[in-house]
Amino acid sequence: MIYSLDTILSLVLLSVLFSFGSSRLPGLIKVMAFQGIVVSLVPLFTGHDLTTGGVLFSLVTMVIRGVVIPLSIHLVIKKVDIHRGIEPIVGFHASLFAGLALIVGAIFVSHSLNIPSVSKSALLIPTSITILIAGMFILMARRNAIAMVLGYIMMENGIYLVGTTFTTHARHIVEFGILLDVLAGVMIMAIILQNIKQKFDDVDTVHLRNLKE
Amino acid sequence: MVELLFLLPILIGIISFFLPKKSGRTMLVLTGGIHLLLSIWLWLKRPVAAFPEYFAVTPEGLLSLLVISFLFFLVAIYTTAYLNEIETQSENIFIGSMILFLSTMTMVTLSDHIMVMWIAIEATTLASAPLIYTHRSKASLEATWKYVLICSVGIAMALLGSVFMVLAMDLGNIDIPLSFSALSEVAVKLDPAWLKVAFVLILVGYGTKMGLAPMHTWLPDAHSEAPSPASALLSGVLLNCAFLGIFKTNKIMVAAGLGNFSGTILIVFGLMSILVAATFILKQTEYKRLLAYSSIENMGIIAFGTGIGGLGVYGAILCLIHHSLIKSSLFLTSGNILLGYGSRLIDQTGNLVKLMPKTLIAFFAGFAGISGFPPFGIFIGEMFIIIGAFRTGHYIVATIFIISLCVVFAGFANQTMKITFDDADDDIIIKIKEKASMIWPQYILLLTSLVLCLWIPDTLYKTIIDAVAAIGGGF
Numbered sequence: 001m002i003y004s005l006d007t008i009l010s011l012v013l014l015s016v017l018f019s020f021g022s023s024r025l026p027g028l029i030k031v032m033a034f035q036g037i038v039v040s041l042v043p044l045f046t047g048h049d050l051t052t053g054g055v056l057f058s059l060v061t062m063v064i065r066g067v068v069i070p071l072s073i074h075l076v077i078k079k080v081d082i083h084r085g086i087e088p089i090v091g092f093h094a095s096l097f098a099g100l101a102l103i104v105g106a107i108f109v110s111h112s113l114n115i116p117s118v119s120k121s122a123l124l125i126p127t128s129i130t131i132l133i134a135g136m137f138i139l140m141a142r143r144n145a146i147a148m149v150l151g152y153i154m155m156e157n158g159i160y161l162v163g164t165t166f167t168t169h170a171r172h173i174v175e176f177g178i179l180l181d182v183l184a185g186v187m188i189m190a191i192i193l194q195n196i197k198q199k200f201d202d203v204d205t206v207h208l209r210n211l212k213e
Numbered sequence: 214m215v216e217l218l219f220l221l222p223i224l225i226g227i228i229s230f231f232l233p234k235k236s237g238r239t240m241l242v243l244t245g246g247i248h249l250l251l252s253i254w255l256w257l258k259r260p261v262a263a264f265p266e267y268f269a270v271t272p273e274g275l276l277s278l279l280v281i282s283f284l285f286f287l288v289a290i291y292t293t294a295y296l297n298e299i300e301t302q303s304e305n306i307f308i309g310s311m312i313l314f315l316s317t318m319t320m321v322t323l324s325d326h327i328m329v330m331w332i333a334i335e336a337t338t339l340a341s342a343p344l345i346y347t348h349r350s351k352a353s354l355e356a357t358w359k360y361v362l363i364c365s366v367g368i369a370m371a372l373l374g375s376v377f378m379v380l381a382m383d384l385g386n387i388d389i390p391l392s393f394s395a396l397s398e399v400a401v402k403l404d405p406a407w408l409k410v411a412f413v414l415i416l417v418g419y420g421t422k423m424g425l426a427p428m429h430t431w432l433p434d435a436h437s438e439a440p441s442p443a444s445a446l447l448s449g450v451l452l453n454c455a456f457l458g459i460f461k462t463n464k465i466m467v468a469a470g471l472g473n474f475s476g477t478i479l480i481v482f483g484l485m486s487i488l489v490a491a492t493f494i495l496k497q498t499e500y501k502r503l504l505a506y507s508s509i510e511n512m513g514i515i516a517f518g519t520g521i522g523g524l525g526v527y528g529a530i531l532c533l534i535h536h537s538l539i540k541s542s543l544f545l546t547s548g549n550i551l552l553g554y555g556s557r558l559i560d561q562t563g564n565l566v567k568l569m570p571k572t573l574i575a576f577f578a579g580f581a582g583i584s585g586f587p588p589f590g591i592f593i594g595e596m597f598i599i600i601g602a603f604r605t606g607h608y609i610v611a612t613i614f615i616i617s618l619c620v621v622f623a624g625f626a627n628q629t630m631k632i633t634f635d636d637a638d639d640d641i642i643i644k645i646k647e648k649a650s651m652i653w654p655q656y657i658l659l660l661t662s663l664v665l666c667l668w669i670p671d672t673l674y675k676t677i678i679d680a681v682a683a684i685g686g687g688f
Contacts, residue, residue, distance in 0.1 A: 115380065132373070139366065145358070152366055159373050166380045174267075177332040178372070184339050185365050192346075192358050199351050208355045211434040 005045040009123040011038045012161075013103055016134045019154065020095040023086055025077055025146055029070050032150050036065030039131075039157045043164045046124070057172045061160075064179055069153060069186050073146060076190045080197040087204055090141040099134065106130045115166065124165050132158030145196060145203040149189045156182050215262040215270060215323060218251050218278075222316035230309035237308040238293045244312050245286035248319070252282035256672075262323070266390045269325035272679035276530070277457055278322040280537045281450045283661075285315050287654040288449075291545050292442040294650040298552050299440065307347050307440075313340040314446065321454040325392040327375045330458055331368070334422060337451060338364045344443035345435050356431075356438035363431040364422055371418020371458065374411045378465075381407035393461045397683065400468035408466065412475050415462045416482065422455035424509045425482045425516060426489035433493075436505035437557065441548025444501065448508045449541030453533055456515060460684075463519060467684045472522065479520030480610055486513025487617045494624035499557045501547050503628055504540065507583055510621050511536040511591075517614060518598040519684070523605060526686025528597025530677050535582070535590030535662050542658035543579040546572055549651055550632070553643040559628055563637035571647045573633060575655035580629045582662055584622045590666045 015035035022028040040062035044055065088095065106126040115125060135155030139148050163175075193203060200207040225244050229237050256275055262268035292311070301307060317340045320333040338361065346357040379391060384404035389395045396403070421428040436444045459479075466475035490510035497503040511532060518529030549572045554562045565573045582589035595618065602611035645651075665673075681687055 136366075148362065152362065152369070155366065155369055159369060159376065162373065163376045163379075166376060166383065174326065174328045174332070178328065181332050181335040181339070185335065185361070188339055188342050189361060189365075192342075192354070192361060195346070195354055196358065199354055208358055211352060211355055211359075211438075 005042070005121045006123050008038055008041055008045060009121065009127045012042075012127050012131060013123075016103070016131055016154075017096065017099050019138065019150075020099040020134070021092055023088075023092055025086060025144070026074070028086065028147060028150055029074050029077070032073075032153055033066050033070035035131075035154065035157060036067075036069065037062055039161055040065050042124075042161060046121075046164065053172050057175065060176070061179060064183055065153075065157065065160075069183060072187060072190050073149065073193075076193050076197075077146065080194055085144075086147050087143045088141060089143055090137075095137070095141060098137065102133055102137075103130050106133070128158060128162040128165050130158075131161060134158070143205050145193055145205050145208070148205070149186065149193065152189070153182075153186060214260055215255065215268055216264065218248070218255065218323065219316045219319040221251075222248060222312050222319065226309050226312035226316060229312055230305055232305060232308075234304050237305050238296060241289045241292060241308050241311060242286075244315070245282075245289035248315060249282045249286045252278050262325075265325075266392065267326040267329045268323045269392065269394060270323065271325065271394070271461075272676045273457060273460055273530075274322040275676055276534065276680060277450070277453050278319060280453065280534060281315070281318050281322065284449050284537060284541050284658070285446065287657060288442050288445050288541065288545065290650055291445075291548075291654040294648055295440070295442055295548055295552075298645055301347055302349065303347075306343055307443075310340055310343040311443070311446070314344065314451075316340075318450060318454050321457060325394055327378055327391050327393065327396075328372075330393075330461070331372050331375055334371070334419065334455060334458055335365070335368050337454060338368065338422070341443070341447060341451065344447075345439040347440045347443065348438070350438075353438040356434035359431045360435040363428070367421025367428055368418050370421070371415045374414030374416075374418055374462075377407050377411035377414060378403075378462075380404070381411060393465065396465050397468045400465050401470065403465075403469055405469065405471060408469055409471065409474060412462055412466050412471075413478065416459055416475075416478060419455045419458040419462075420482060420516075423452050423459065423516075424455075424486070424512050426486040426509065426513070429486065429489065429509050432509060433502045433505040436508065436544075437499060437501035441501075441544055441551065444504075444547075445541035445544035448505065448544055449537045452508060452512055453537060456512070456533065459516070460519065464683045467522075472685065476520040476522055479516045480607070481520075483513045483515070483517030483520055484610060484613055484617070486510065486516065487614065487621070491617045491620040491624065494621055494628075497624070497628060498559055500550065500559050500562070500628065500632060501544075501557055503559070503625070504543055504547060507621070507625065508536075508540055511540070511583070514595065514598065514614075514618075517610075518594070518601070521598060521601045521605060521607060522685050523601045524686070524688060525598045525601030525605075526681040526684055527677065527688070528594040528601060530594075530681055530686075531590055531597065532594035534665065535594060538658045538662040538665075539579055539582040539589070539591065542575060542655040543583060545651075545655050545658075546575045546579060549645070549647065550576070552645045554641065555644060559631050561638075562632045563635040563641075565633045568637065568641070568643050569647060571652045575652065575659065577629070577633060578659050579655070580625065582659065584625045585618065588663075588666050590662055593666060 018031045106129040110125040138151030317336040324330045381404040385402040424432040490506045518525040585592045
C-alpha cells in the first residue's frame with residue numbers, strides 16, 4: 001500500500017515540475033487535470049478505513065478536480081480564442097530550478113515538523129507543502145490571467161492534500177461544501193476571464209492595473 | 214428553524230434570476246422585510262439549530278445578523294429607486310445576486326463549525342462578485358477580477374489555517390465537533406504551536422476579506438466600482454462577516470491562554486490599516502474611494518480594539534455596529550451624489566449645500582458620525598478603545614492610534630468641505646430629483662445610530678456584553 005501511495009505522490013510532484021515548465025496554456029491545463037486526478041486518488045491509498053461514502057466522495061472529487069474544473073477553463077480558451085502562450089515574470093528554466101529547490105526544501109522542512117501523519121509515507125507531507133507553495137508561485141510568477149487561475153486551482157489542490165494528510169475528522173458533507181465553493185469560484189473566474197478577453201482583447205494582467213490609490 | 218434564515222433567501226435568490234424586471238424589485242424589498250422579521254424573531258426566541266454541529270445562535274452572530282437584516286431592508290428600498298435612475302442590462306442578475314449575498318452573509322453569522330464558516334465566507338465573495346461588475350465597464354471588470362482573485366486566494370489561507378486548527382486538535386488528542394463553541398471549551402488542550410499558526414493564517418485569510426492592510430488592495434477598487442447600494446452592503450456588513458471569523462478564532466486563542474499573542478498581532482494589523490488609510494485619505498481624489506479607505510480605517514480600529522482587550526473589545530463592537538449603520542448610509546448618499554453630478558471625482562462636485570440640500574444633510578451627518586464627532590457612536594467606541602489601551606499599558610500604540618485618527622479626520626474633513634461648500638461649475642445641472650426613497654433610508658440609518666448612542670436597549674446591551682465576555686471584554 002505504501003509503495004503505491006508513494007508512486008501517486010511522486011506523480012503529483014512530477015505534475016508540479018511539468019506545470020512550472022509549461023509555456024503553453026493547453027499543456028498547462030492538461031497538467032492541472034492530471035494533477036487533479038492524482039490528488040483525489042491520494043485518500044484512497046492513505047490506509048484509512050475505506051467506507052462507501054469515502055470512496056464515493058473521492059470519485060466525486062476526482063470528477064470535479066480532474067475533469068469539470070480543467071474543462072471549464074479549457075472551454076474559455078477555446079471559446080474566445082486566446083493567444084496560447086504564457087507570459088512569465090520568472091522564466092521557465094528559472095521556474096523549473098525553483099521547483100526542484102522547493103521539493104528539496106519541503107522534504108528538508110518536513111523532517112523538522114512534528115506532525116502525526118495518517119500514513120507512514122515519507123512523501124506525504126513534503127508533497128503537500130510543495131504543491132501549496134507551487135500554486136502561489138504560479139500565481140505570482142505568471143502574468144497571464146488564465147495561468148493565475150490555474151495557480152489558484154493548484155493551491156486549492158494543495159490545501160485539499162494537506163487536509164486529507166492531517167485529519168481523519170472531516171465530514172464528507174463539509175468537504176463537499178468546500179469543493180462546491182472552489183468549483184463555483186473557478187466558474188466565476190472563467191466568466192470574468194471571458195469578459196476580460198472581450199474587453200481588453202488579451203488576458204495579460206498588465207491591462208488590469210489602471211485602478212490606483 | 215434557524216437554518217430557514219439563509220435557506221429561504223437562497224431559494225428566492227435563485228427564483229429572482231428568472232423573474233421579470235418589476236417583480237424582481239418587489240421581491241427584493243419583500244425578502245428584506247421577511248428576513249428582518251425572522252431575524253427579530255431569532256433575537257427574541259434564540260432557538261437551537263436543527264443541525265447543532267454546524268450552526269448555532271451566538272451573541273456575536275446575532276448582533277451581526279440584526280445589523281445585516283436591518284441594513285439590507287433599507288438598502289433594498291433604496292435600490293428600487295436607484296435602479297430607476299441607472300441603466301443596467303441585467304437587472305435580474307443584480308437582484309438575484311443581492312438576495313443570494315444576503316443569504317450567504319446570514320449563513321456566516323449563524324455558522325458555528327469552522328469549515329462551514331469558511332464555506333459561507335467564500336460564498337459571500339462569489340455571490341457579491343456579479344454585483345461589482347454591474348456597470349460592465351473596463352474599470353469594474355478590473356475591480357471584480359482583483360476582488361475575486363485576491364479574496365479567494367486570501368480566504369484559501371484561512372482554509373489552510375482551519376486545517377491546522379484541526380491538526381492542533383489531533384495533537385491534543387481530543388475528539389469533539391469542529392465547532393467554535395466546542396473548541397473554546399477545550400482550548401487549553403489544543404497544541405499551542407499549531408494553534409498559533411492556525412490563528413495567523415486565519416487572520417491573514419479573513420483579514421484579506423475584512424480589508425486589513427496590507428491585504429486591502431482590492432477593497433477601494435471593489436467598493437468604488439460597485440453600484441452604490443452594493444457598496445453599502447459590501448462596506449457596511451460584508452466586512453463585519455469577515456471580522457466575525459477572526460473574532461471567533463480569537464475567542465479560542467484567549468480561552469487557550471494565548472490572548473497576548475493574538476492581541477499583539479491584531480494590534481499591529483489594526484494600526485497598519487489605520488496608517489495606510491490615513492495616507493490615502495489625505496490625497497484622495499474620488500469620494501467613493503475616500504469612503505472605502507475610511508472603511509479600511511474603521512476595520513483597523515475594530516481590529517485594534519479587539520487586540521487591546523477589556524474595555525477595548527466593548528468599544529470595538531460599538532464601532533462595528535455604528536460603522537455599519539453610518540458607512541452604509543454614506544455609500545447610499547454617495548450614490549445620490551454620483552447620480553446627481555455624474556462624476557466620481559471630488560473636483561467635479563461642489564456646492565452640495567445649494568444643489569442637493571436633502572442629500573447634504575445625510576452626507577454631512579454621516580461624515581460627522583464616521584469621523585468620530587461626539588455624540589455619535591464611533592466617538593464613544595473610540596473613547597472606550599483609547600481608555601482600554603491606556604488601562605492595559607499600551608501607551609505607545611495608543612498614541613500612534615490617536616495621532617492617526619486625527620490625520621484621518623483632517624483629511625476627511627478637508628474633502629467633505631470641498632464637496633459640500635466649494636463652488637461648483639456653473640453649468641452643472643443636477644440630473645435627479647431627491648426622492649423620498651433615496652433620502653429616507655439614509656436618515657433612518659443615521660437616526661438609528663444616533664438613538665443607539667443615547668439609549669441602548671437592555672437586550673442589546675446584554676448581548677454585546679455576552680459577546681465580548683468570552684474574550685475578556687467588558688467593563
